[in-house]
Amino acid sequence: MxxxxxxxxxxxxxxxxxxxxxxxxxxxxxxxxxxxxxxxxxxxxxxxxxxxxxxxxxxxxxxxxxxxxxxxxxxxxxxxxxxxxxxxxxxxxxxxxxxxxxxxxxxxxxxxxxxxxxxxxxxxxxxxxxxxxxxxxxxxxxxxxxxxxxxxxFDCHKQRVFKHIDLEKIRAANFTVAVDCCNGAGALFSKDFLEELGCKVIAINDTDDGIFTRGPEPIPENLIDLCTAVREHNCIVGFAQDPDCDRLAMVDGNGDTIGENTTLTLAVDHILSHKKGYVVTNLSSSKAIEDITKRHGCELFYSKIGEINVTEKMLKCDAVIGGEGNGGVIWPAVHPCRDSYTAMALTLEMLAERQQSLVEIMKNTPRYDTANFKMTCTLERAQRIIRTLREQFVEQRQSNLDGLRIDWDDRWVLVRPSNTEPIIRVGAEAPSQDEADELAREFLQKCKGIL
CATH class of the missing domain: 3.40.120.10 (Alpha-D-Glucose-1,6-Bisphosphate, subunit A, domain 3)
Structure with a gap:
């Protein structure tokens, strides 16, 4: 057909x-x-x-x-x-x-x-x-x-989350938080969910008409209004959902975005501080997750990109926490799927336990910057590019699990063909935005040169 x-x-x-x-x-x-x-x-x-x-x-x-x-x-x-x-x-x-x-x-x-x-x-x-x-x-x-x-x-979901977190500690903290529901499904449930956790809630984009008043992806350029709300109302944190509520990005108490990758990084840090175990994430997630996992003396496994790939790997190795670096936290104790409500609850529990602001916690949390490019390329040519790069960088640590990821001590690059389009994606992560841009552009040019 x-x-x-x-x-x-x-x-x-x-x-x-x-x-x-x-x-x-x-x-x-x-x-x-x-x-x-x-x-x-x-x-x-x-x-x-x-x-x-x-x-x-x-x-x-x-x-x-x-x-x-x-x-x-x-x-x-x-x-x-x-x-x-x-x-x-x-x-x-x-x-x-x-x-x-x-x-x-x-x-x-x-x-x-x-x-x-x-x-x-x-x-x-x-x-x-x-x-x-x-x-x-x-x-x-x-x-x-x-x-x-x-x-x-929604009650089933809410009760599963509440069963596994310290409700009393979160409620006693009396947090003021902001939530940007993106005019999606969260518009019907997120404010009530957070209020049941004892929070004073400033909700924006919370009409359920499906007319997105900001870009639906919870990335920094779409969260200007949330940053403003956090500053104006002196919130400890701002939460940003996508339309179907499986991803979460956050804004700290200064009204600054902290990146989707940080959502999973903080969740991993919080869970491992309570329970040691395996962690799973995909190859495009931040190296910060690897850093945090090592800090706790635990082991990190990588999977192919895609929620089900992460989930199946987590179930196979009985991981205690995992997810995708796009803000998709997976906590099997609740259910093995990406879930913004689990991510919000874990963040609030962490803030209540540590009695620190998100700004203070981020000072001890590793962070990297990312850059992403793509170019038109047939699958056959993409496979040739990956074979050539694999040979050129044979001395570096590599993963062939999903395209080709090449790692150095403080950075990585991932070259990966799309599953649905005739394109090849080049993503990189490094300690600064300039370094990430430079690394991604370097490999984009290498890909073009091989063609």
Whole structure:
């Protein structure tokens, strides 16, 4: 089946521009394939606040009903909450309707297996095969199930987080915090969540209309209003979510952004101060995580990029904490998925325990700067580039797990082909922004020279 160029099909799901590459027919067809794949039974469905979400939800419900599934609607709900409900309710699977940090005109379907985890690469290929072959198992009229709506669907998520943190200590601190909900799913839940933790909450971008009044990715240039709110209200911390609440960035008490990588770095530091164990992150995450892990005498493992890759590695080695450097904290005690609510709770617990400001804590936290570039490149040429670079830098510490990462004592570079586009990405990290830019540009030129 031919797809228009804006449709992206990968292990992360199916995403595209609604009305262009992502049609309601395609949504219904993928839901039909997914229902056939997981079998008859409950399928949890939730969405972020994008205006196209309800329309796509209706198409998905139709597809699931046609193959005997029982759709359970959660309406607007954070992505991690959906994964936890699949696990909690022993459902056959789940579908998250969200394009995460992509612009408003995009939407997507992310597929969740019965274990409450996103499908891995093998499972995603099996689902895609079903879709391409249209090997659907339709049921007769008398086997069509009812559609139900779950009441208070966020409660499961909230209680799982609260079960594993020191509620009394956080509440006793009487923190004032700010939260930028990005007009996403967090607009319905984040202020109440933080208030239940005893915080006075300054909420911005907290209408649930899905019209993003800032860029949906929680990166520094999109957090100017949050920085202002933190300074004006003397907050100890500012939290910034993306539209589906699986990523978290932070602003310190001075109103300065501290980078998405720091969210995971601080979570690792806090958890390892309580419980020693393995840590897992992907190859594009900050070296600061390695530094912190070594400081605690623990071991760090790397995975391929992608939440499910990190999660599977964590479960395999029984890691106590992990995640992705884009603000995606994964604490298996709550659930093995990226979760901004877990990240907020851990940060508040850390601040309450240490009785220090985030500014003070950051003075003893390693930080690096990053730079990222990309260029058009076929997969065949990208593979040739990686082979050549591997030979040129054979004396350096390397990882071939996901593209090619080359490490020095205080910096690294990652050269990696995209899974969904004909491009190659070059990312670098170093002690300063100038050094990171220089290293990334140097390797971008090397890539061009090899071509």
């Amino acid at each position: 031919a797809w228009q160029s804006t449709l992206k099909v990968s292990v992360s799901g199916v995403r595209g521009i609604v009305g262009d590459s992502l049609t309601m027919q395609l949504g219904a067809s993928f839901a039909t394939a997914f229902g056939t794949y997981v079998g008859k039974g409950k399928v949890i469905i939730g969405r972020d606040t994008r205006p196209t979400g309800l329309m796509l939800q209706n198409a998905i419900v139709s597809g699931l009903l046609s193959v005997g599934c029982e759709p359970v609607l959660c309406d607007v709900l954070p992505t991690p909450s959906i994964l936890m409900l699949v696990d909690e309710l022993k459902a056959k699977g789940g579908i998250c309707i969200t394009a995460s940090h992509n612009p408003n005109e995009w939407n997507a379907m992310k597929f969740v297996g019965p274990d409450g985890l996103f499908l891995n690469s093998t499972e995603a290929v099996e689902l895609l095969d079903l879709y391409n072959q249209e090997a659907y198992e339709y049921v007769p009229e008398n086997e069509i199930r009812k559609v139900s709506t779950l009441e208070n669907p």
